Amino acid sequence: MTQSSRAPRFIMAALIALPFLTACSGGTSGHTQASAPPDLNGVWSAPFTPDISKPLGHQPPFTPYAADLFKKEDEIDDPLTQCLPIGPARGIQAGLMPFQIVQTPTTLAILFENQRTFRIINTDGRIHPKDLDQTWFGDSIGHWEGDTLIVDTVGLNDRTWLDTAGHQHSDQLHLVERFQKIDNDNIKWTVTFEDPKFYTEPWSVTLPIKRQNTEIMSYSCEENEKDRVHLKRTNTKK
Numbered sequence: 076m077t078q079s080s081r082a083p084r085f086i087m088a089a090l091i092a093l094p095f096l097t098a099c100s101g102g103t104s105g106h107t108q109a110s111a112p113p114d115l116n117g118v119w120s121a122p123f124t125p126d127i128s129k130p131l132g133h134q135p136p137f138t139p140y141a142a143d144l145f146k147k148e149d150e151i152d153d154p155l156t157q158c159l160p161i162g163p164a165r166g167i168q169a170g171l172m173p174f175q176i177v178q179t180p181t182t183l184a185i186l187f188e189n190q191r192t193f194r195i196i197n198t199d200g201r202i203h204p205k206d207l208d209q210t211w212f213g214d215s216i217g218h219w220e221g222d223t224l225i226v227d228t229v230g231l232n233d234r235t236w237l238d239t240a241g242h243q244h245s246d247q248l249h250l251v252e253r254f255q256k257i258d259n260d261n262i263k264w265t266v267t268f269e270d271p272k273f274y275t276e277p278w279s280v281t282l283p284i285k286r287q288n289t290e291i292m293s294y295s296c297e298e299n300e301k302d303r304v305h306l307k308r309t310n311t312k313k
Contacts (some may be wrong), residue, residue, distance in 0.1 A: 113256035115183065118287045121264060123170020125239035130280040135242065141273035148241030149310040153265045156235060156306065158209040158296035161189045162235030163228055164250060164266050172294065174289050183217060183224070188291040196226055203229055209246050211235060224254040233297040236266065245272035261284040 137145065155161060163185075166174060172188040181199040196215040203214050207230035214230040228250040231305050236243055249269040254262055261299075262284040269277040 099134075112224070113222050114178065115224070115254065115256065116178050116284070118173050118175045118289055119262065119284045119293060120170065120173035120287050121150055121168045121282045121284045124168040124282060125286065127153045127164075127168070127242055128240070129278055130282060131278060133244075135268070135278045136275040138271075138273055140274055141243065144243060147310075148240070148243070150239060151308050151310045152241070154236055155239075155296070158190070159234060160192050161187065161238075162231070163194055163212050163215070164252075164268070165235065165237055166194070166265060167284070168238070168282060173291055175291050186291060187225040188294050190296060191294060196224075198224075203227075209233075213250070214262060222256045226250075226252040226254065228252070243269070243273060244270045247272050254284075268304070 111131075124130065150156070157304050161169065166185070166187045166189060169187070169189050175186040175190060177184045177186065181197070182197040183198055185194040185196070187194070188306040192212075194212045194215065196217045198217045198219070201216060203216060205212055205213070209230055209232040212230060212232070213228045215226050215228040217224050217226040219225070229248075229249050231244070231246060231250070233244060233246045233248075251269070253265040255265075257263055263281060264284050265279055265281040267277050267279040268274065
């Protein structure tokens with residue numbers, strides 16, 4: 076076969092292979108860039124949920140220790156009556172006190188109107204530190220799965236409640252939250268509680284979160300407030 080007869084065949088083979096080679100090398104043809112995550116910026120609010128077991132439909136799977144403690148708790152013992160921070164999950168379901176999400180490519184901050192506190196969720200690919208100080212809001216890391224932000228939180232202290240009804244937790248609490256962007260004005264929030272000291276197995280609840288046409292306001296509860304002494308016990312648990 077002569078040089079001139081081989082040339083057209085070589086050119087044809089190269090043209091056939093070009094799209095495949097371009098895709099493998101990360102060129103324009105065949106290359107799909109990851110889409111940007113949904114925008115969660117704005118002021119949001121979930122329904123006020125004083126008893127987190129209501130969406131569950133029954134009491135969570137208490138350990139004997141937690142079941143006994145729950146029967147004894149009263150609203151007067153609520154950490155919020157002592158002006159203590161609300162905690163991450165209860166802060167979402169505070170109802171009339173909304174929260175603002177401020178989102179960047181590497182960090183998502185939740186600014187709570189309640190106590191004017193805040194929570195930081197790192198979305199830069201880091202992992203939880205090995206040695207964590209236990210704090211009111213713990214250490215939160217997040218990643219995106221399509222339209223859903225998955226948030227993993229550990230390192231919480233045991234000084235917050237999950238709701239007004241008195242569902243508590245230990246410092247072994249592990250939270251996994253899913254913030255699914257439904258549309259511009261709606262998020263589906265699912266939170267899973269895992270705490271072997273208080274609950275025999277993980278349990279989850281789902282609440283709707285809706286965009287609010289407002290701004291978060293200043294709210295302050297002072298440690299030296301005078302109202303708590305007037306509260307009376309109202310425990311009606313059987």
